[in-house]
Amino acid sequence: xxxRAPSIEKIFGNLSKVGYQKSSxxxxxxxxxxxxxxxxxxxxxxxxSLGFWPPGAKEGKHISALIDAFAKIGYEVCGNGESEAGFExxxxxxxxxxQEWTHAAKQLPNGxxxxxxxxxxxxxxxxxxxxVGPDRDYGDIYGFMKRSRSAPPPILHSIRxxxxxxxxxxxKQS
Amino acid sequence: MEQFKKHVEAWKAETSHxxxxxxxxxxxxxxxxxxxxxxxxxxxxxxxxxEPDDWFWALHELTKVNPVPPENRGxxxxxxxxxxxxxxDRGIVS
Numbered sequence: 001x002x003x004r005a006p007s008i009e010k011i012f013g014n015l016s017k018v019g020y021q022k023s024s025x026x027x028x029x030x031x032x033x034x035x036x037x038x039x040x041x042x043x044x045x046x047x048x049s050l051g052f053w054p055p056g057a058k059e060g061k062h063i064s065a066l067i068d069a070f071a072k073i074g075y076e077v078c079g080n081g082e083s084e085a086g087f088e089x090x091x092x093x094x095x096x097x098x099q100e101w102t103h104a105a106k107q108l109p110n111g112x113x114x115x116x117x118x119x120x121x122x123x124x125x126x127x128x129x130x131x132v133g134p135d136r137d138y139g140d141i142y143g144f145m146k147r148s149r150s151a152p153p154p155i156l157h158s159i160r161x162x163x164x165x166x167x168x169x170x171x172k173q174s
Numbered sequence: 175m176e177q178f179k180k181h182v183e184a185w186k187a188e189t190s191h192x193x194x195x196x197x198x199x200x201x202x203x204x205x206x207x208x209x210x211x212x213x214x215x216x217x218x219x220x221x222x223x224x225e226p227d228d229w230f231w232a233l234h235e236l237t238k239v240n241p242v243p244p245e246n247r248g249x250x251x252x253x254x255x256x257x258x259x260x261x262x263d264r265g266i267v268s
Contacts, residue, residue: 029251033193042248042249043248045196045248046196047196050231050234050247051230052249061197102197117193120190
């Protein structure tokens with residue numbers, strides 16, 4: 001597998017400057033929010049009638065709905081994206097004008113970040129800023145959330161119980 | 175049909191990297207497909223057979239039904255299958 005994703009580089013000009021690697025083939029099976037939450041079988045879309053969204057979490061496009069979704073799986077808002085022993089972090093992106101969520105990425109144990117780019121590939125990027133660029137498709141960084149690596153909350157078990165081990169699929173390119 | 179294909183191509187080209195499916199559904203090409211009304215339903219179902227994608231918003235908007243059981247929501251293949259069955263049961267898609 002090539003470590004580059006030219007289609008993604010074209011969209012996010014900062015990526016090649018900041019540094020990144022492709023880490024999967026493209027798939028439509030899951031999206032960035034699901035991926036950041038550890039679910040690689042479903043799309044977390046903000047509305048329970050049209051996809052998955054954590055039970056009890058506020059629905060919608062507003063950034064507060066995304067914060068609530070991550071809160072429901074054990075995350076709490078934190079001040080920065082610095083790597084912290086014993087914690088995993090996510091970074092949330094939003095469209096500032098509309099206050100609507102656009103993307104989320106999760107931090108790896110080595111301090112780098114990993115993202116699922118829409119229906120395209122997963123990538124590992126050195127910094128959350130890699131996806132904030134001239135085209136601003138993901139808008140700006142809203143903030144960070146963290147949870148303990150050692151004690152996933154009960155709801156995460158219920159989310160993961162019905163999903164089988166992940167096998168990445170090759171998506172037919174259009 | 176040609177118009178539909180054009181809208182699909184533009185929508186995929188311009189939004190495939192977008193993470194928020196609600197934003198993808200607001201794209202002008204997606205909205206143009208919804209504006210085609212009932213004519214778009216068999217075309218969307220045919221498109222889904224070849225390549226599952228975020229068509230559920232349009233189908234729900236056009237049909238006002240949701241044949242996907244709650245436990246299958248979010249699973250692309252299962253959601254696609256449920257909509258294709260819905261279409262087949264009504265003779266809309268083969």
